[in-house]
Structure formats: C-alpha cells, structure tokens
Amino acid sequence: LDLTSGEVLGIKAKSTILACGGYTGIWDQTDNPPTLTGAHIAMSYRVGAELVNLEFNDFYGTDLVWPPSVKGTVVLYELLAPQFTDGNLYDKDWKPILPKPLPVRDEAMRIIYQVIREGRGTPHGGVWYDVTRSPKGKDEVRKIYETMTPKHYEFIKKAAGIDLVEEPIEVAPAVHYSSGGVYINERCEASIPGLYAAGESAGGYQGANRLAGMGLAAAHTLGAQAGKYAALRAKEISSIEVPSEQVKKAEERIESYLKPKSQPITPSSLKKQIRQIVGRTLAPIRNAQMLEKGLNEILMLKEKALPKVEVPDTRAFNLALMEALEAELMLDTAELAIRCAIFRKESRGHHYREDYPKMDDKNWRKQTIIVMERGEPKIFLRPPIYTKLFPPEVS
Ligand SMILES: Cc1cc2nc3c(=O)[nH]c(=O)nc-3n(C[C@H](O)[C@H](O)[C@H](O)COP(=O)(O)OP(=O)(O)OC[C@H]3O[C@@H](n4cnc5c(N)ncnc54)[C@H](O)[C@@H]3O)c2cc1C
Structure with missing residues (x-):
C-alpha cells in the first residue's frame, strides 16, 4: 500500500528480507517502540512460512x-x-x-x-x-x-x-525482546524460497532467553547474511510475476475497511484491546487457564470486532487505514504466540508456566514450530541445531 497515493502496488521482488524488528508492540507494557506490531509474523504465516519459539518473549x-x-x-x-x-x-x-x-x-x-x-x-x-x-x-x-x-x-x-x-x-x-520469529537457516532463508529474515524478525537462534548484548550483534550479523544471500538469489532469477489475483485480494481487503459500518470501531481502539489482552495473557507468569482465556478473547476480537473496523474513506495518507491493517495482523500474531505458549508445557527462559514450573529437557529441549497447514495452525517440536557448544546429554 503506497501511503502517499493509497494505491496497492504489486512489487516484483526476487528476494524479500523481513527486517522489521520483533513483535513486542503487541503488548501494552513494552520498552520497545509501538511500531513493532509483528506484521512479519502474521504475513509469513499467511504465505506458509514456519515460525519458531513465539512463546519466548523476554x-x-x-x-x-x-x-x-x-x-x-x-x-x-x-x-x-x-x-x-x-x-x-x-x-x-x-x-x-x-x-x-x-x-x-x-x-x-x-x-x-x-x-x-x-x-x-x-x-x-x-x-x-x-x-x-x-x-x-x-x-x-x-x-x-x-x-x-x-x-x-x-x-x-x-x-x-x-x-x-x-x-x-x-x-x-x-516486554523487552522477541526471541521467537521467522524460522531461518544459516543463510537467513525462511522455509519459503525467496523469503529472508534478519535481526529480531528472525527467531530461534537466541534460545529461550537472549544474552545481554546479543540483540544488536544479531541484528548486524544476520542483516549482513540475509543481504548477501538475498542478493545472490536475486542474481540467479531473471524475471518474476506478481499474480494479479493477489493484488485484487489486497485491494478488496483494503476496501472492506473503507466501507461504512453500523456500529463502527476505530483501529486504534482495537489495537488497545489487543495490547491489553496480550499483556495479561503472555505475562511473565503464565498458566493454562489465563492462556486459554486470552486466546478466546483474541479469537472473539477477530470474529466480532475486526469486521466493524471503519476508517475514513480517503486514499492518500490514510494513516487510519494503515492502523487497520496493522491491527488485523496483530490479531494473527497474538493468536499464534498464545497458541505456542499453550503448547509448551514446561518453564524455560522467559516462558514461565506456574502450572509446569520445571524445565523439562527430556521432552521440551526443542524448538516450537508453528506453520499453517490446510488453513489451520499446526504446532510441533523440532530439535535445535547445535554447532559449537553442546549441552549435556539428557538422562
Ligand atoms: C530499551 C532497549 C534496550 C536494548 N538494549 C540492548 C543492548 O544493550 N544490547 C543489545 O545487543 N541489544 C539491546 N536491545 C535490543 C536491540 O536494540 C534490538 O534487538 C535490535 O535493535 C533489533 O534490530 P532490528 O533491526 O532487528 O529491529 P529494530 O531495530 O526494531 O528495527 C525495526 C524497524 O522496522 C520498523 N517496522 C516494523 N514493522 C514494520 C513494517 N510492517 N513495515 C515497515 N517497517 C516496519 C520499525 O518501526 C523499526 O524501525 C535493546 C532493546 C531495547 C528496546
């Protein structure tokens, strides 16, 4: 969406790098900028990319x-x-x-x-x-x-x-840092060809709790890697097409927010509600009951509140429209992160479950992967890849 004109543009990108930070902006209590709304999580999920460790929020x-x-x-x-x-x-x-x-x-x-x-x-x-x-x-x-x-x-x-x-x-x-994000390999490639992620947008490499000083180091090193491999891939591809039905779909989605509603709500009020729910759900101390409650609240907002979002029917510099799109993506990101927190039944790093207060290496020293399969979120565990330092064997 070109904000200056309000036009939907199809960008012929041979490679795409996600470098939009973490998703800490979906909490009400954060020391990060509110712009970190986690669009990369929801958008990667929608195109079928794997996401990792979304429950590890420092x-x-x-x-x-x-x-x-x-x-x-x-x-x-x-x-x-x-x-x-x-x-x-x-x-x-x-x-x-x-x-x-x-x-x-x-x-x-x-x-x-x-x-x-x-x-x-x-x-x-x-x-x-x-x-x-x-x-x-x-x-x-x-x-x-x-x-x-x-x-x-x-x-x-x-x-x-x-x-x-x-x-x-x-x-x-x-909330201070997102250790979870888009699952990447050593070339910063996501599980979808042509998609790359760097810095806090990528996940998994910090484990369950990042060490001090590792945020900026990772942003720089992964940024360089992602840039290099994205460029190499782009060099190999001669041309790329943007399916016109995708652009049409995006236009329809935008139109839906411009249409008048009988009981309209503003995108900023929806964002506020999302942040309050995430703040009390993905909290420093968690349990199954509060996580399930939070998930239901987010699903309710998706079903009942999102269709009521209305923004002024103007195209150029429509910041409310941008907020509406952000709120929609925040709902998906919140849902996925809460689902991962429900899934991990142990305590590790900053994911502390008072109903499972112990760290359980035997069953859970693994990464949580969430991916869309047949339109539904599928969650499973994947063993981490150790390269230099190996942890003790699990008895
Ligand atoms: C208070 C604080 C103190 C910290 N102290 C340290 C420290 O001492 N040492 C350390 O190593 N790390 C520290 N960190 C962490 C470190 O700053 C971050 O991990 C690092 O800056 C992440 O870099 P990044 O480029 O991935 O993302 P960011 O620096 O967050 O940049 C992402 C940018 O993308 C923009 N954006 C978001 N969504 C979109 C979108 N949809 N479209 C376009 N743009 C978008 C954002 O507005 C932002 O400008 C600290 C973080 C905070 C908040």
Whole structure:
C-alpha cells in the first residue's frame, strides 16, 4: 500500500528480507517502540512460512510505569546491587521485596510481577525502585547514574521532572525482546524460497532467553547474511510475476475497511484491546487457564470486532487505514504466540508456566514450530541445531 497515493502496488521482488524488528508492540507494557506490531509474523504465516519459539518473549523487570511521558523507559536493575547504589525495590507498604544478594535479573522480574499480581503494587501498577535510603549517600549514588546510564538519568529528569536519586520511582516488568520469529537457516532463508529474515524478525537462534548484548550483534550479523544471500538469489532469477489475483485480494481487503459500518470501531481502539489482552495473557507468569482465556478473547476480537473496523474513506495518507491493517495482523500474531505458549508445557527462559514450573529437557529441549497447514495452525517440536557448544546429554 503506497501511503502517499493509497494505491496497492504489486512489487516484483526476487528476494524479500523481513527486517522489521520483533513483535513486542503487541503488548501494552513494552520498552520497545509501538511500531513493532509483528506484521512479519502474521504475513509469513499467511504465505506458509514456519515460525519458531513465539512463546519466548523476554521481559525486563524494572521499566518505568509512571508518569506517561517516561512509561517504558528502562531503569537499570543491576545498579541496585551493593557495589553500585545498594538500593532496593519495595511494595506499596514499603516492605523490601528483594533478598540480598540480589537475585539475577530474570528471577527479580518474576518476583516483581508476583508482588503486583498479589495486589501489593504501587498506585500505577508497579513497585517502588528506591535508592534514596541507600547507605552510600546521594552524591555517590548520583555519580553512579551520571556515569553509568547518563542518558536515561537525564531523560527521566527532563521528560518527567523526576530525579530518581531524590525520589522513588514506580517500575514494573515490560516486554523487552522477541526471541521467537521467522524460522531461518544459516543463510537467513525462511522455509519459503525467496523469503529472508534478519535481526529480531528472525527467531530461534537466541534460545529461550537472549544474552545481554546479543540483540544488536544479531541484528548486524544476520542483516549482513540475509543481504548477501538475498542478493545472490536475486542474481540467479531473471524475471518474476506478481499474480494479479493477489493484488485484487489486497485491494478488496483494503476496501472492506473503507466501507461504512453500523456500529463502527476505530483501529486504534482495537489495537488497545489487543495490547491489553496480550499483556495479561503472555505475562511473565503464565498458566493454562489465563492462556486459554486470552486466546478466546483474541479469537472473539477477530470474529466480532475486526469486521466493524471503519476508517475514513480517503486514499492518500490514510494513516487510519494503515492502523487497520496493522491491527488485523496483530490479531494473527497474538493468536499464534498464545497458541505456542499453550503448547509448551514446561518453564524455560522467559516462558514461565506456574502450572509446569520445571524445565523439562527430556521432552521440551526443542524448538516450537508453528506453520499453517490446510488453513489451520499446526504446532510441533523440532530439535535445535547445535554447532559449537553442546549441552549435556539428557538422562
Ligand atoms: C530499551 C532497549 C534496550 C536494548 N538494549 C540492548 C543492548 O544493550 N544490547 C543489545 O545487543 N541489544 C539491546 N536491545 C535490543 C536491540 O536494540 C534490538 O534487538 C535490535 O535493535 C533489533 O534490530 P532490528 O533491526 O532487528 O529491529 P529494530 O531495530 O526494531 O528495527 C525495526 C524497524 O522496522 C520498523 N517496522 C516494523 N514493522 C514494520 C513494517 N510492517 N513495515 C515497515 N517497517 C516496519 C520499525 O518501526 C523499526 O524501525 C535493546 C532493546 C531495547 C528496546
């Protein structure tokens, strides 16, 4: 869809590279941009490409929840350690919630989520991140933020008028990274010829929880690989046709959003509902009941709400139309990710199931693959490929 004219264009691409980040924009609590709506997941699924590990969504434990001007800003958890600020996190009654020495980041994230879930959270749904009572004193604590995370420290001051050295702030877990994505091989090719994925759009290679620093490294290295192999393929192909019925179908889909409805809803209100459902369903702590409920809610939105989406009947620069298409794809992406989370009956990485709290290597040290078969999602396990470091044998 050419936004400037509203025209549907068929692009004769010999190779297509998906490089549109992860799908973290389908959650309400995220520290990623809202533009990461996961269109690549839904679109790859629709053309029959395999997707991998969509249940592995990494969370960061201490993102600001208030005020709105700084919502989703990462506040470094590690700086609470005794060698830095020696701060802590507190519930609404000012009870410290973390033991010392501090648990690793992921464990702390789940403790924070549990405190909020139990109703012990702060007024805006977080916990207090407090360094004001540190035995180190304010000058030393300030120096730590000024030297280790100067941009964040200044941003929070400027955008919210909060000096976190002087007053406690409200933080909560937010989705941070998509370890799942389009299944690729070593040439970054998807399971469909001519389709490539790079960076956070590709999945599987980070396992169940990515290591710090691996996001940017992967974006660069996979970007180079995908570019190289996509170019080599394009060189071999002389011409390509775009089936006219595909363009017609896309035009009809777009027309359906422009038509007046009896009880119309806006795409932005649909997006908001999707994000709220995904936020409480694909949460840091999951169980079968909440996952099934979330799946049903998403399916209901697809059936009942999506056909009511209406946008102004104009063609050029119709951003509402773009939002409608995004919302439609978000629904598919949400459905697929929830289905994968229901499927994996163990806890691993950031997929924590309170009804299956243990990691089960014997049955589940495998990748979850989801693919469309005869119009329906088919889910199965595939052994991971180990190249250099081999895990211990499973007894
Ligand atoms: C707060 C934060 C801190 C991080 N810190 C680190 C760190 O310290 N070290 C590290 O290694 N990694 C870190 N990461 C992760 C790292 O930044 C990302 O993994 C990496 O930027 C992903 O690169 P990418 O090119 O795949 O996607 P992105 O950088 O997300 O770029 C994707 C682009 O595609 C656009 N897009 C989305 N959908 C569409 C569409 N349908 N059509 C067209 N365009 C679209 C998006 O708007 C975006 O501009 C951090 C991430 C966040 C959010």
